Amino acid sequence: MELVERIAAIGPRFSERAALHDREASFPTDNWNDLANEGFLGLCAPVEFGGLGGDFVTYALVSEELGRHCATTALTFNMHTATALLAGWIADQLEVNDEQQAHLDRTRPRLWEGMCRDHVIHSQPFSEGRTPGSGAPIGTSAKVVDGGYQVTGRKIFASLSGVADIHNVVALVEGDDRTRLLGVPADAEGVEIVGDWDPLGMRGTDSRDLVLTEAFVPEDNEVLPPGVFDAMAGRFPYFYMTLSFTYLGLMRAILDLTRQYLRGELGVESRRDNHVKQSGWAEMQMIYDKAQSLTYRALGETAVDPTNIALRRAWTATVTVMEGAPEMASLAIRVCGGRSMLRPNKLEQHYRDARCGATMLPWSVEVNLDRLGKYGLYDEG
Numbered sequence: 001m002e003l004v005e006r007i008a009a010i011g012p013r014f015s016e017r018a019a020l021h022d023r024e025a026s027f028p029t030d031n032w033n034d035l036a037n038e039g040f041l042g043l044c045a046p047v048e049f050g051g052l053g054g055d056f057v058t059y060a061l062v063s064e065e066l067g068r069h070c071a072t073t074a075l076t077f078n079m080h081t082a083t084a085l086l087a088g089w090i091a092d093q094l095e096v097n098d099e100q101q102a103h104l105d106r107t108r109p110r111l112w113e114g115m116c117r118d119h120v121i122h123s124q125p126f127s128e129g130r131t132p133g134s135g136a137p138i139g140t141s142a143k144v145v146d147g148g149y150q151v152t153g154r155k156i157f158a159s160l161s162g163v164a165d166i167h168n169v170v171a172l173v174e175g176d177d178r179t180r181l182l183g184v185p186a187d188a189e190g191v192e193i194v195g196d197w198d199p200l201g202m203r204g205t206d207s208r209d210l211v212l213t214e215a216f217v218p219e220d221n222e223v224l225p226p227g228v229f230d231a232m233a234g235r236f237p238y239f240y241m242t243l244s245f246t247y248l249g250l251m252r253a254i255l256d257l258t259r260q261y262l263r264g265e266l267g268v269e270s271r272r273d274n275h276v277k278q279s280g281w282a283e284m285q286m287i288y289d290k291a292q293s294l295t296y297r298a299l300g301e302t303a304v305d306p307t308n309i310a311l312r313r314a315w316t317a318t319v320t321v322m323e324g325a326p327e328m329a330s331l332a333i334r335v336c337g338g339r340s341m342l343r344p345n346k347l348e349q350h351y352r353d354a355r356c357g358a359t360m361l362p363w364s365v366e367v368n369l370d371r372l373g374k375y376g377l378y379d380e381g
Contacts (some may be wrong), residue, residue: 003043004065010034013067015253019071019344021204025197027163029125029224030203031073032121040077042116044084049109052134055117057299060245066265067249072204072354074246076094079159080115082242083122083168087111087179087223087379089235093304107220109226120165122183125158127361136153140212142180144169148219149173151184151212158210161193166212168223179229190215240304240363241314244321247357249293251325253290254350258284258332268339277280280335284328291317291324312375315368325354350377 014031021028035041044059045051049310054062059081067106085107096104114120128139140153158167166183173180184191190213198207224232232239257266264270264275271277294317301310329351333340340347357363 007065014070025203045112061244064249067246103225123160123164124212125155140171150214155210159207161208178227181223322357329354
């Protein structure tokens with residue numbers, strides 16, 4: 001695919017910069033500038049608005065290749081592109097009603113042009129610290145006012161917190177159970193970024209807390225018509241596996257580095273004839289092939305209103321990737337030896353980055369294992 005090849009061409013620059021952004025926990029602004037210059041901020045925007053016209057599968061493959069070169073960049077790129085997917089390709093697949101379509105026709109041109117022409121960066125902080133499955137409602141509130149909304153709430157792990165131009169948050173209006181997806185301008189009064197960011201891995205994502213206090217959101221910044229986000233969650237849940245594509249790419253990076261080590265391409269003597277190393281290398285390849293095969297199978301089935309078994313495979317694919325990445329990284333350190341634990345060896349960073357995926361909501365490993373553990377054991381309903 002041409003777009004994947006274009007990411008592969010610029011990816012080595014990202015890989016070279018990754019250690020610095022990891023060490024400093026700094027956002028990879030230089031990588032984002034490269035993506036913008038190559039047109040990738042409009043990856044999933046229509047061609048007629050200056051975008052690249054990518055669909056869900058296109059995004060998945062691009063994200064995988066991006067994760068192969070810099071997982072932090074790929075993960076933050078997800079937060080931006082997810083907004084374009086929701087407002088565009090996914091909304092179109094849901095076949096919204098006339099009123100909802102009129103809303104999209106009014107708001108999408110500005111969204112697309114901002115991404116493609118003005119390089120507007122979007123974030124999508126959803127997390128509030130609510131326990132999955134608890135039934136607790138969204139804690140962020142939106143009050144209807146003249147010309148838009150006033151939004152109040154707190155989002156945690158708000159990636160791109162210091163660089164996004166628009167923070168797209170989910171919120172509820174009192175007395176209305178339809179979820180709103182609202183684009184809060186970063187420079188609006190009542191918007192504050194708080195806390196420090198010094199995590200184990202994915203250190204360049206700048207995922208501090210976003211605090212909103214009656215922040216004004218213009219009505220044209222309502223990314224989706226009321227209720228369409230809820231329709232997506234129920235009818236196109238594949239949206240929630242998008243984070244796993246980054247980690248699949250990270251797994252490929254771990255394979256790349258281990259292969260280079262075993263072949264003697266990293267300044268050390270070749271170890272490829274060592275049968276113990278070969279055994280570890282074989283295990284790594286099998287872990288990756290299982291994860292990629294399941295993910296690609298799920299991508300081949302992506303559609304509105306998936307069957308139960310197709311949805312089960314998507315859960316399984318996500319768990320396999322998010323658990324497989326740290327398992328592969330651990331094996332790679334064993335195969336490559338003690339020096340691989342020393343900075344600036346990339347395996348040390350890959351190991352820490354890989355550990356983060358299992359906890360990422362809403363499709364964390366625990367959430368998906370809970371669903372898989374119940375699948376098929378109870379009557380429907």
